[in-house]
Amino acid sequence: MKIRNSGGDAEEIKVEMTPMIDIVFQLLVFFIMTFKIVEVEGDFNIKMPLSAPSEGLPQEDDVPPMKISLKANGAGRLASISLNGEQFPNMQKLNEYIITIVGDDHGPGSVRETAEVELDCDYNLHYVHVVEAVTAVSGTMVNDEVVKLIEKIKFAPPQEPG
Amino acid sequence: MKIQKKKGSGVHEGDLTPMIDMTFQLIAFFMVLINLSDAEQNQAIKLPESTLAKPPEQPFEYSITIHVTDDGNAILNGQEIPISQLGPYLNSEKTAIVSTNKSIADTTVIIRGDVRAKTGHIQELIKICQDNSFEVFALRAKEKVRYGK
Numbered sequence: 361m362k363i364r365n366s367g368g369d370a371e372e373i374k375v376e377m378t379p380m381i382d383i384v385f386q387l388l389v390f391f392i393m394t395f396k397i398v399e400v401e402g403d404f405n406i407k408m409p410l411s412a413p414s415e416g417l418p419q420e421d422d423v424p425p426m427k428i429s430l431k432a433n434g435a436g437r438l439a440s441i442s443l444n445g446e447q448f449p450n451m452q453k454l455n456e457y458i459i460t461i462v463g464d465d466h467g468p469g470s471v472r473e474t475a476e477v478e479l480d481c482d483y484n485l486h487y488v489h490v491v492e493a494v495t496a497v498s499g500t501m502v503n504d505e506v507v508k509l510i511e512k513i514k515f516a517p518p519q520e521p522g
Numbered sequence: 523m524k525i526q527k528k529k530g531s532g533v534h535e536g537d538l539t540p541m542i543d544m545t546f547q548l549i550a551f552f553m554v555l556i557n558l559s560d561a562e563q564n565q566a567i568k569l570p571e572s573t574l575a576k577p578p579e580q581p582f583e584y585s586i587t588i589h590v591t592d593d594g595n596a597i598l599n600g601q602e603i604p605i606s607q608l609g610p611y612l613n614s615e616k617t618a619i620v621s622t623n624k625s626i627a628d629t630t631v632i633i634r635g636d637v638r639a640k641t642g643h644i645q646e647l648i649k650i651c652q653d654n655s656f657e658v659f660a661l662r663a664k665e666k667v668r669y670g671k
Contacts, residue, residue, distance in 0.1 A: 377538055377542075380542075381538070381542065381545075384542070384545050384546065384549065385545065387549050388545055388548055388549050388552070391548075391549060391552030391553060391556060392552060394556060395552055395555065395556060398563065399569075399664050399665070400575075400576075400577055400664070400665040401569065401575060401577065401662055401663065401664055401665065402572070402574070402575030402576040402577055402578070402662070402663060402665055403575070403578060403632065403660035403661065403662050403663075404572075404574075404575070404660065404661040404663065405630075405658070405659070405660050406658075406659045406660070406661060407657060407658050407659075408648060408652065408657055408659060409627075409652070409657040430641075432641075436638070436640065481641040481642075481645075482641065482642075483640060483641065483642030483645075484640055484641075484642065485640070485641040485642075486637060486638050486639070486640070486641070487570060487590070487635040487636065487637060487638070487639040487640070487641055487644055488570040488637040488638070489641075490570075490641050490644070490661075491570035491571075491572055491661060491663050492570070492572075494572075494661060495572040495573065495574050495575075495663075498574060499574045501573050501574070506574055506576060515645050515648060517645075518642055518645035518646060518649060519642065521642055
């Protein structure tokens with residue numbers, strides 16, 4: 361029996377690529393337009409309940425908070441830093457002082473756990489300086505690892521706008 | 523005169539396969555990196571930098587994000603409001619939290635203050651939040667990358 365060769369006349373099926381490429385490019389443009397580089401962000405946690413008026417005398421073992429005073433110049437920039445009245449030229453020195461206070465004690469009841477810092481800031485002070493102060497107080501970097509210092513941080517009552 | 527038709531001199535089709543491969547790879551790249559959950563970010567706010575600002579190990583169970591602009595306004599849920607008028611908005615947030623059986627005391631108020639925002643405005647914001655029973659705050663800062671360290 362003779363087998364007929366049907367291959368010669370068969371039409372080659374072509375897949376239409378144009379619509380797919382159109383859609384793919386539209387998708388690509390969409391993703392490029394909506395792409396945003398997100399910066400890494402972190403938080404400083406502060407627990408500040410609305411303080412109720414204290415009753416009776418304060419307990420003897422209550423450690424008074426360290427009061428950090430941040431003064432601003434007319435432009436809102438940092439003019440002076442003081443901790444319980446002692447002046448510091450910059451945040452680096454404040455950080456070094458906090459490290460000496462806190463020491464290496466990590467146990468329960470240590471200064472690291474009990475100490476509390478109160479930030480008393482001028483109304484006009486730029487917020488960036490508050491974050492610098494919180495950074496100086498709350499930790500330090502050792503070999504790219506965060507070593508926590510004082511975690512209890514609160515704000516003094518707000519001052520009147522000056 | 524009869525013009526002879528040249529065979530095979532028609533349309534030259536380029537090989538599209540490498541281009542399509544690359545395009546799909548680009549799409550895959552952007553799809554993976556696209557951040558659709560950036561509702562708590564606001565490009566108008568320039569956050570202060572801190573070397574200690576590291577992303578939290580676990581997200582807050584429930585949080586409200588409030589942005590503070592350099593001109594003293596708060597942005598809550600995309601709405602810019604003067605800080606002094608924030609009370610009713612926080613109250614409605616409080617009602618929404620209570621209705622979902624969450625505790626107000628456990629709700630974290632994330633404060634994203636601009637570098638040039640006045641500290642007094644941040645403190646006013648904290649005071650208004652405290653008046654509405656919120657007591658846990660997170661001051662948000664941008665991670666400061668230390669090069670060559």
